[in-house]
Amino acid sequence: MTARASIADVAALASYTDLLRRRGRPVLALPEHDPVIDAADPVLKRKVGETWKRRAHEELKAAMAFTMLVRGLMEVGAAPDALTRVARAVTDEIRHAELLRALGARYLGEEAPWPPAVHVDVGPLGPQPRRRASLHAVTLCCVSESIASVFFETAHDAATSPSARTTLGVVLADEVEHARAGWVYLASIRDDADVIAFLQAALATVVRDTAAAWFDFTYVTLPDGAHDHGLLANADVRRCAVTALRDLVLPGFTQLGFDVAAAEDVVRGLPVD
Numbered sequence: 241m242t243a244r245a246s247i248a249d250v251a252a253l254a255s256y257t258d259l260l261r262r263r264g265r266p267v268l269a270l271p272e273h274d275p276v277i278d279a280a281d282p283v284l285k286r287k288v289g290e291t292w293k294r295r296a297h298e299e300l301k302a303a304m305a306f307t308m309l310v311r312g313l314m315e316v317g318a319a320p321d322a323l324t325r326v327a328r329a330v331t332d333e334i335r336h337a338e339l340l341r342a343l344g345a346r347y348l349g350e351e352a353p354w355p356p357a358v359h360v361d362v363g364p365l366g367p368q369p370r371r372r373a374s375l376h377a378v379t380l381c382c383v384s385e386s387i388a389s390v391f392f393e394t395a396h397d398a399a400t401s402p403s404a405r406t407t408l409g410v411v412l413a414d415e416v417e418h419a420r421a422g423w424v425y426l427a428s429i430r431d432d433a434d435v436i437a438f439l440q441a442a443l444a445t446v447v448r449d450t451a452a453a454w455f456d457f458t459y460v461t462l463p464d465g466a467h468d469h470g471l472l473a474n475a476d477v478r479r480c481a482v483t484a485l486r487d488l489v490l491p492g493f494t495q496l497g498f499d500v501a502a503a504e505d506v507v508r509g510l511p512v513d
């Protein structure tokens with residue numbers, strides 16, 4: 241599974257009835273032995289463990305974002321192909337919270353608690369619910385989850401810890417599907433001229449704001465990363481975001497008939513060191 245394998249190519253994907261089958265996959269078991277964690281400096285090990293704990297909470301916030309998106313898509317009667325994929329993402333993100341919590345515990349050498357509550361303001365969808373739900377789908381899935389796919393792929397490829405690699409591989413596979421959920425949805429509304437025109441007008445802003453969210457390193461305690469342990473440096477994260485926007489996101493929009501010239505200008509202007 242690689243993020244660059246054409247996330248936006250939705251024609252050959254499984255139907256929603258296949259997705260609705262229960263498969264009962266077990267939550268991941270970490271490898272019994274991890275010489276990379278065992279050999280790590282204790283101070284670094286604690287910082288890495290704390291980072292995974294914080295990131296577990298971020299995954300739970302992602303679960304909330306998808307929960308809100310499911311609500312919006314249900315309210316506008318989204319097609320089941322898109323709805324099923326977005327609904328699955330809710331439980332995927334909760335599973336990611338568990339995976340990263342368990343990985344954090346492995347690094348800390350002690351039990352790590354389940355992350356705290358996620359707060360949310362639930363307002364009405366407003367007078368243009370299709371526009372708002374569609375903007376949310378595009379922002380969260382097509383743009384942010386595509387960046388997440390390249391981010392996790394890069395982190396996975398850099399990691400040497402078997403525990404980090406195993407965990408990141410599972411998360412990566414899901415993030416690719418979350419990005420696809422957005423492209424499936426967008427393809428399903430391509431004949432809705434009002435919504436498509438609205439999304440076209442918003443596209444450059446969506447790209448700018450989503451990149452800004454990925455470039456917010458306020459809570460990062462290891463700015464140079466810890467590559468063996470699956471943590472990227474801030475500079476790597478910026479590069480991942482630009483790569484994803486340039487190579488996956490903008491080509492995806494082009495494929496669906498959008499004019500990406502203004503969004504390309506935004507991407508070209510993003511700071512990458």
Ligand SMILES: [Fe+2]
Pocket residue numbers: 299302332333336411415
């Ligand atoms: Fe996730």
Ligand SMILES: [Fe+2]
Pocket residue numbers: 302329333385388414415418
């Ligand atoms: Fe995701």
